Amino acid sequence: MAPEAGQSDHILLIEDDPDVLDLVRYNLNKAGFSVTVARDGLAGLKAARSTPPDLVVLDLMLPEMRGEDVCRELKNDGATAAIPVIMLTAKAQTEDRIAGLELGADDYMTKPFSPRELILRIEGLLRRVRSAGSGDKLCVGPFELDRGIFEIRLDGAKLELTAIEFKLLAMMMEKRGETLPREMLLRDVWGYRSVVDSRTVDTHMRRLRSKLGAHAGSIETVRGEGYVFRLSQES
Amino acid sequence: MAPEAGQSDHILLIEDDPDVLDLVRYNLNKAGFSVTVARDGLAGLKAARSTPPDLVVLDLMLPEMRGEDVCRELKNDGATAAIPVIMLTAKAQTEDRIAGLELGADDYMTKPFSPRELILRIEGLLRRVRSAGSGDKLCVGPFELDRGIFEIRLDGAKLELTAIEFKLLAMMMEKRGETLPREMLLRDVWGYRSVVDSRTVDTHMRRLRSKLGAHAGSIETVRGEGYVFRLSQES
DNA sequence: TCCCCATGTGACGAAAATGTCACAGAATCA
DNA sequence: TGATTCTGTGACATTTTCGTCACATGGGGA
Structure with a gap:
């Protein structure tokens, strides 16, 4: 909604469904984010390691590697542990939610979700992480x-x-x-x-x-x- | 109670009653403050201008110049306006209190008061002023x-x-x-x-x-x- | 102009926070 | 040890805060 004045934030989107991917990518770009895409878990993990993004949007159901495992790997690797992760899940069940957060995801969204809401959550999460990172602590x-x-x-x-x-x-x-x-x-x-x-x-x-x-x-x-x-x- | 590690704070005490003066000076010194004394309003005003203290303790009833006027002068002079002032008053009446605060005093104490309480108020006021002065605003x-x-x-x-x-x-x-x-x-x-x-x-x-x-x-x-x-x- | 939708407003019940007791437990001193 | 003083604890009444209604108001578009 209000693009940052400086360098735009870099989001890594790990998603296999082309429809969801296009929708999210389009909206993220429109909101002023720079977006990198990965279509499966392994590729996503690799991308996160080679070019650490500011935030990861991660689908729970992925080919090659389950979203949970990707998340766990990210959080276990010192180089990527600090990157906030938002999980996307199709199952609206509470168990999934709790499990997602326990895996270290910082937030989650249940499909179907509104792009607007995703943007808001991304901005909020970035803000939150940065507040914690700045010296005001x-x-x-x-x-x-x-x-x-x-x-x-x-x-x-x-x-x-x-x-x-x-x-x-x-x-x-x-x-x-x-x-x-x-x-x-x-x-x-x-x-x-x-x-x-x-x-x-x-x-x-x-x-x-x-x-x-x-x-x-x-x-x-x-x-x-x-x-x-x-x-x-x-x- | 807990003396500052660095430079000790400098208090200007404007008071004509010798008993009160000694009591307060003794306790302030014991609490780790460095104390300057003035015995009437004019002298106090002069002292505040020549060597601005960190805080002023000011009696309301003074020879030469009324405490109210001293306070007003302090607050009107750019060089001393930022110095917090604690008023001492013998009259336990509400009107005095309100008037004192309206004159720009930052706090007041009604005689008789406990030295301990005065110390606490001084420390609180100094802390407050410094919080407002630091960049955290x-x-x-x-x-x-x-x-x-x-x-x-x-x-x-x-x-x-x-x-x-x-x-x-x-x-x-x-x-x-x-x-x-x-x-x-x-x-x-x-x-x-x-x-x-x-x-x-x-x-x-x-x-x-x-x-x-x-x-x-x-x-x-x-x-x-x-x-x-x-x-x-x-x- | 009229209608529709978003927001302002007053009111109200529910929930949470707050301050104070009375009593129990612990520490200190004679 | 015993007495005294200070602090911990559970409980309680009160106040404040909070979220939501129902209705009023007002701007903007058809």
């Missing part, structure tokens, strides 16, 4: 804070946090190693001159810890002082 | 997006936004000038593969617009396409 062990998209990931999985929990954890990550008194957290997280009880912080810490699972120990209590964020040994 | 006309503290200000006033509204506005500010289709907003704001209706976006845009007041026009509707963020003329 704070990594502390298995914790990744990405302010650009308001997300904190733990071991690669997005944490589902409420607004307060997000702010709390973000602040603790920034001030890791420092003991943060409850008053300070109230001030900076709850905002200017809040009226809430100091113990409320404890409750939110509990909720936060429960969402951190095995890493709950990274939020330590300093009796009489406050809380510290510090990587725990248990991983 | 996106300014579009009267709109300021500060990801560091999850805040969007409009004409200097903080907007009270929900999580979704914040993400929506942040994204629109980043993509200002581009028409954003509802599907894209759903994808990127609501997250991965949301199940909500497309019209829901409209409702949130309405709520957002109502919070923008006179600047509601900055969110334009593009019939059949989506929404654009673009500065409106009405200011």
Whole structure:
């Protein structure tokens, strides 16, 4: 919809059905992408390795090599592991979806799909990957804070946090190693001159810890002082 | 509590009461701040101009020159306007508080106050100002997006936004000038593969617009396409 | 002009987030 | 050990947020 100003993004399309291929290629080109095509899994893998694209659109059902295997190969090869993959699948079944994502695909579309939607997903995925790639990120062990998209990931999985929990954890990550008194957290997280009880912080810490699972120990209590964020040994 | 690693922050304390002065100076020093003292308003103003501090702690009742006037002078002088000011006031009345903030004070404390609380406020204010000063900010006309503290200000006033509204506005500010289709907003704001209706976006845009007041026009509707963020003329 | 479709608006129920208790458990100190 | 203080935990009421309707409004094309 809005072509990039600089170099156009390069998409590798791995698809055997000529009709789908033409439709998708046409629309991708129209949207300002540069497109390379492969008609079977092996060729696709080869193309991805020789000229790494910015993103791969991969059909699940392919001759020569199954889409799943192509995806797995891509993700296992260091040179191509970072390339986002969108799977195309004819089966609208949930199992396929889950399997696709477990294989490392970053998104999937179920045929039939609208080209418009595919474009949107490609743009969103590229944006997402680039946000994660740019310097706007704070990594502390298995914790990744990405302010650009308001997300904190733990071991690669997005944490589902409420607004307060997000702010709390973000602040603790920034001030890791420092003991943060409850008053300070109230001030900076709850905002200017809040009226809430100091113990409320404890409750939110509990909720936060429960969402951190095995890493709950990274939020330590300093009796009489406050809380510290510090990587725990248990991983 | 946790002294800065680098250069210690410089606080200018303008206070005439010797008892309060000693108490505050002692605690500030203990907290790792370097402190300069002035005993009346004129001297304070002079000190601030000759050696601009990182922050000013200012008593409201002073000989020679009223605290209000000192504050106003500081804020009107380009050289000192950016320095955060914390007011100390003996009167626990709301009117004083509001007046203090309207004069440009960034925070205030009512006597008697705990030194600990003052330290926390100073640290919070310094942090806040620095977050705003660092490059982590996106300014579009009267709109300021500060990801560091999850805040969007409009004409200097903080907007009270929900999580979704914040993400929506942040994204629109980043993509200002581009028409954003509802599907894209759903994808990127609501997250991965949301199940909500497309019209829901409209409702949130309405709520957002109502919070923008006179600047509601900055969110334009593009019939059949989506929404654009673009500065409106009405200011 | 009238009709059709997209968007604005007010309202409402459902769901989620939030703040506070009361009590249990743990750590610290006498 | 015992007492005291601080923190963890489960539960609860309340508030806020969220998504969706039904209807009003308004622009654009036939």
